[in-house]
Amino acid sequence: MSTVRVLVGTRKGAFVLTSDGKRVRWDVRGPYFGGWELYHLKGSPADPHRLYASQSSGWFGQQIQRSNDGGQTWEPVGNTFVYDGVPGTHQWYDGTPRPWEFKRVWHLEPSLTDPDTVYAGVEDAALFHSTDGGQTWQEFPGLRGAQGPLWQPGAGGMCLHTIVLDPSHPARIFIAISAAGTFRTDDAGKTWRPMNRGLRSEGIPNPHAEVGHCVHRIAMHSSRPSVLFMQKHWDVMRSDDAGESWHEVSGNLPTDFGFPIDVHAHEPDTIYVVPITSDSEHYPPEGKLRVYRSRTGGNEWEALTKGLPQRDCYVNVLRDAMTVDALDPCGLYFGTTGGQVYGSADAGDSWAPIVRDLPPVLSVEVQTLP
Amino acid sequence: MIRVVLPTHLRTLARVDGEVQLDVEGPATLRAVLDTLEVRYPMLRGTIRDHGTQRRRAFVRFFACEQDLSHASPDALLPDAVAIGAEPLLIVGAMAGG
Numbered sequence: 001m002s003t004v005r006v007l008v009g010t011r012k013g014a015f016v017l018t019s020d021g022k023r024v025r026w027d028v029r030g031p032y033f034g035g036w037e038l039y040h041l042k043g044s045p046a047d048p049h050r051l052y053a054s055q056s057s058g059w060f061g062q063q064i065q066r067s068n069d070g071g072q073t074w075e076p077v078g079n080t081f082v083y084d085g086v087p088g089t090h091q092w093y094d095g096t097p098r099p100w101e102f103k104r105v106w107h108l109e110p111s112l113t114d115p116d117t118v119y120a121g122v123e124d125a126a127l128f129h130s131t132d133g134g135q136t137w138q139e140f141p142g143l144r145g146a147q148g149p150l151w152q153p154g155a156g157g158m159c160l161h162t163i164v165l166d167p168s169h170p171a172r173i174f175i176a177i178s179a180a181g182t183f184r185t186d187d188a189g190k191t192w193r194p195m196n197r198g199l200r201s202e203g204i205p206n207p208h209a210e211v212g213h214c215v216h217r218i219a220m221h222s223s224r225p226s227v228l229f230m231q232k233h234w235d236v237m238r239s240d241d242a243g244e245s246w247h248e249v250s251g252n253l254p255t256d257f258g259f260p261i262d263v264h265a266h267e268p269d270t271i272y273v274v275p276i277t278s279d280s281e282h283y284p285p286e287g288k289l290r291v292y293r294s295r296t297g298g299n300e301w302e303a304l305t306k307g308l309p310q311r312d313c314y315v316n317v318l319r320d321a322m323t324v325d326a327l328d329p330c331g332l333y334f335g336t337t338g339g340q341v342y343g344s345a346d347a348g349d350s351w352a353p354i355v356r357d358l359p360p361v362l363s364v365e366v367q368t369l370p
Numbered sequence: 371m372i373r374v375v376l377p378t379h380l381r382t383l384a385r386v387d388g389e390v391q392l393d394v395e396g397p398a399t400l401r402a403v404l405d406t407l408e409v410r411y412p413m414l415r416g417t418i419r420d421h422g423t424q425r426r427r428a429f430v431r432f433f434a435c436e437q438d439l440s441h442a443s444p445d446a447l448l449p450d451a452v453a454i455g456a457e458p459l460l461i462v463g464a465m466a467g468g
Contacts, residue, residue, distance in 0.1 A: 035379055059429040059463040060379055060417040076383060076413040080421050 154178035195243030249298020335361025
């Protein structure tokens with residue numbers, strides 16, 4: 001029987017949750033790297049035993065950890081992230097120029113085909129990659145050529161937080177930056193274009209500007225890589241042309257502010273978001289924790305509430321803290337800033353807490369193992 | 371032999387228990403101690419001082435013999451008691467909650 005392994009990054013360490021295909025009984029291991037911030041952990045699609053983890057600390061900086069045995073043991077690998085050349089300046093919150101400065105790795109995206117190749121999205125925004133299992137890292141400086149001096153930080157910092165690899169075009173990568181927007185390369189990272197046509201954002205001088213949008217996350221189904229879904233600061237958006245243009249699909253959501261967005265493993269038009277009250281109130285509307293599901297690729301949404309707290313709940317779900325497994329029925333998992341990790345083994349129809357009292361959850365990923 | 375006490379998180383990262391004892395070649399300066407420490411424990415590179423500039427990370431401090439050496443030149447000689455191993459060099463994470 002298949003098993004699932006859920007990788008949880010928190011403010012104070014990492015946890016590994018495992019279960020069989022029924023996804024009812026769970027084994028919880030951790031904390032790994034106790035006391036450190038684990039922004040993200042992810043397994044290689046090409047070798048599920050190979051995991052990468054971003055470990056950081058305000059005191060001691062950035063570490064990258066690598067496991068070759070599915071998370072039982074770890075070893076620190078390379079932690080030198082040096083921008084290529086002189087990166088110049090981006091905009092600070094008040095619009096003044098600010099030099100680029102490395103702060104941390106937000107997201108690690110292992111290659112679809114090579115366990116030793118992995119991409120790292122960092123703050124201040126840049127994309128690095130390693131082809132030696134994380135020992136050394138090189139930047140793709142061409143990304144800053146896509147109007148980098150005009151990018152500005154969101155509230156969480158100027159972070160490159162989303163990396164989506166196109167399985168049908170190996171040289172095509174989508175990334176997203178807060179608050180700059182979505183960008184795409186078609187030549188394996190050498191050159192990049194902003195892909196933000198159709199986005200509209202208040203809070204920037206030109207709401208339709210080519211860059212400056214606070215994209216929170218983008219998601220793709222591997223069977224249909226030209227269709228992208230986006231949770232923006234406000235607005236849930238969809239692109240049917242690989243990011244060339246976007247249109248809004250917020251529809252009947254109670255609020256279209258939020259952070260994560262994900263696609264069902266087997267139904268490319270079934271998508272999930274977790275609406276949050278507003279940009280100044282980072283908790284669910286009415287104190288009810290609800291995942292919303294659309295089976296129509298957006299616009300028509302239904303609330304999924306069974307097993308989730310429907311009163312007095314004021315947690316947030318961060319952008320990398322929701323994921324889907326590959327089993328049938330599809331499983332969903334998300335973690336909250338209150339330290340709960342919820343799982344659903346029936347595509348979101350019902351939920352149960354896997355663990356309730358972790359530190360604030362920063363990221364949740366899942367591996368479906370044979 | 372120079373004795374170095376690492377903060378808890380760096381002991382865990384370097385997988386050491388208790389003090390680290392280093393044989394430092396040449397004058398016993400902070401730079402020489404950190405160079406030797408990072409050769410023996412490469413995973414500590416970037417955790418105490420910046421990879422490129424070699425400047426002390428903002429939330430790290432250096433104490434020895436009841437003195438704060440955080441702002442001394444990295445090329446200044448460490449106190450004699452540290453150089454002969456009578457007292458340890460303390461590498462400390464700045465006091466903070468959370």
